[in-house]
Amino acid sequence: MGKVNVCLKRSYVIVISLIAVASALLLGGTLFNHGYYHQNEEVEETLLTAIHAMYIISTITLALTITGVYGACKEKKWALIVFAVGMILGCLFMIFIEVIGLAVRPEMAEGLKMQYLRKLPLNNATESFIDTMDDIQIHLQCCGLDQGYLDWGYHIPQSCLCGEESTNPCVAAPRDSNLFEHVVDDQPIMIYNESCIPLLIAHQMESMHTLCGIILGITLLWILSVVLCIFILCRLNKKEDIPVVVYSPQAKAGNYTALTDAAEYT
Incomplete structure (x- = not known):
């Protein structure tokens, strides 16, 4: 059994410790x-x-990392093989998830749109969903789901009002809405013009892209651990060169006898 390089072993332990x-x-x-x-x-x-x-x-994954650390520290081949096989299967699974996630993005966007459209009309929505919509409209600077403020009918919520730091376009609210119930002057009330569904879908797709990036990074880290594990297994399987002991006829007792005789005269 060959000796494993210390730097190789430490690199492997550090990588799988990060995975753990x-x-x-x-x-x-x-x-x-x-x-x-x-x-x-x-x-x-x-x-x-x-x-x-x-x-x-x-x-x-946590169990595999523990097995991998044990195999590296004790130089157990079976533990390293179990770790390598398990992580290879995990890498294949993560790559499969990544491909599926990229393939279903259009269907996911359409499904999200249909899910939100089922909540219309908003004036008949539940209180919990209205509270959710208030948070969405303030955060994304939008109003309504599909047709803007028209989705709210007469009762346009305060969350549709344009703030001082708003970046999305605003329009004047209709005069026959509830926003003008207690207004005596002719100053227009500005509300967000964009509907929320496109912004919600874009936000969800951005989150999905971030998730795919995280999965890709984890997969690359797993692949690195497998490569280091295979290197360690190769080092363990390598046989060390043991010098062959060969009898030499020159190694005679007479040679040593001469030295002994010479020492006696001194």
Whole structure:
């Protein structure tokens, strides 16, 4: 069994330690989100499936990193092989998720649009969704979902009002809306002109791009750990060159006898 280079072993341990820390943080975040959404009885089935998937991924990855550290420190081939095979399968799974995510972006955008359109008309929406819309309109500087402020009818909320630092275009609110109920002068009231659905979809797609970038970075880190693990296995499988002991007829007792005789005369 060959000797593993110290720098190679340290690099491998550092990389899989980073993977272990990321897995532990993912597991902790999954536990927190599960506890948070568990209080809501109307949690979607897809969200629960995603939480369970995060449990499985984080737990398996954490177990593989522990096995990999043990194999590197104790120079156990079986542990390194288990780590390498498990991480290779994980890399293939992450690449598959990345490709699927990029392929379903148009369908996801259309699905989000249809989901929001089902909430119309807004004047008949629930109070919880109206509160959500208020936060969205303030944050994204928009008004309404599909047709702008017309989606609200007569009751245009205060969250549609243009702020002093607004960057999106504004228009004058209609005079027959509730915004002019207590106004005595003729000054126009400016509200956001853009509807929220395009901005919401763009925001969701940006979040998806960020997620895909994170997944790509994690995949590259996993690939690096697999490469280092394979190098360590190659070093362990390499046989050391042991010098062959050969008998030499020149190594005679007489040679030493001569030295002994010479020492006696001194």
